Amino acid sequence: MPNCDWNRPCDCRDCREIIETHVCPSCQFPNKVSVIRNAYWEEDKKHGGGYYLFVNPKTPVKDLICYECGDPMKEVGYYTSIHEDFCKNQKERAKLIKDERYCVNCDKLEELDFDFYGRVKLTLYNQLNLCRSCLIDAVKVENPDPSNATNKFKFDPSKLIWALYRVKVTCTTCESAYWVNSDEQSWRKQCKKCYGSKRGKKTESSFP
Numbered sequence: 001m002p003n004c005d006w007n008r009p010c011d012c013r014d015c016r017e018i019i020e021t022h023v024c025p026s027c028q029f030p031n032k033v034s035v036i037r038n039a040y041w042e043e044d045k046k047h048g049g050g051y052y053l054f055v056n057p058k059t060p061v062k063d064l065i066c067y068e069c070g071d072p073m074k075e076v077g078y079y080t081s082i083h084e085d086f087c088k089n090q091k092e093r094a095k096l097i098k099d100e101r102y103c104v105n106c107d108k109l110e111e112l113d114f115d116f117y118g119r120v121k122l123t124l125y126n127q128l129n130l131c132r133s134c135l136i137d138a139v140k141v142e143n144p145d146p147s148n149a150t151n152k153f154k155f156d157p158s159k160l161i162w163a164l165y166r167v168k169v170t171c172t173t174c175e176s177a178y179w180v181n182s183d184e185q186s187w188r189k190q191c192k193k194c195y196g197s198k199r200g201k202k203t204e205s206s207f208p
Ligand SMILES: [Zn+2]
Pocket: 002, 004, 005, 010, 011, 012, 013, 014, 015
């Protein structure tokens, strides 16, 4: 129920509307209809104030034309209108499912649903359609983090690879081990301590 009137009882159209489904016997399409209920104010004599009572209208009982196949359904009950947006959405969903345009891992539909990266895009991986999030998980399962005692890798989601980013090296001065970023490895030959204390004698450390 919408929170439209600061949680006070409300009888606006949104609060009175419910969505009902009528499955077509010919094509199984779940037709969505909107039912605008009648609202009656009930006074709460004991506690003061009151609330709205919503009642589904019973009449007129209507027929319904299936949004998908056009077959008529006789006397489905009362409804106010066909819910075009929901029906359109259901139709698109049904088509994508039929065409197998969904992630086989999480069932999200291509372009219609969202994953962590936006609208779902599918990638074929090991013959399976996967959304971006599930693709990354699958690649990681097949290619575990190769990090070890001297190399640390970080997963690059855009290239789908483990990229080297930290390396453990030995200080040329004091011979203690320390970590550097892989792209700084070529010039960081000393640990922080030695680099800091021997700033003036740079040449010394450039010899192996
Ligand atoms: Zn309302």
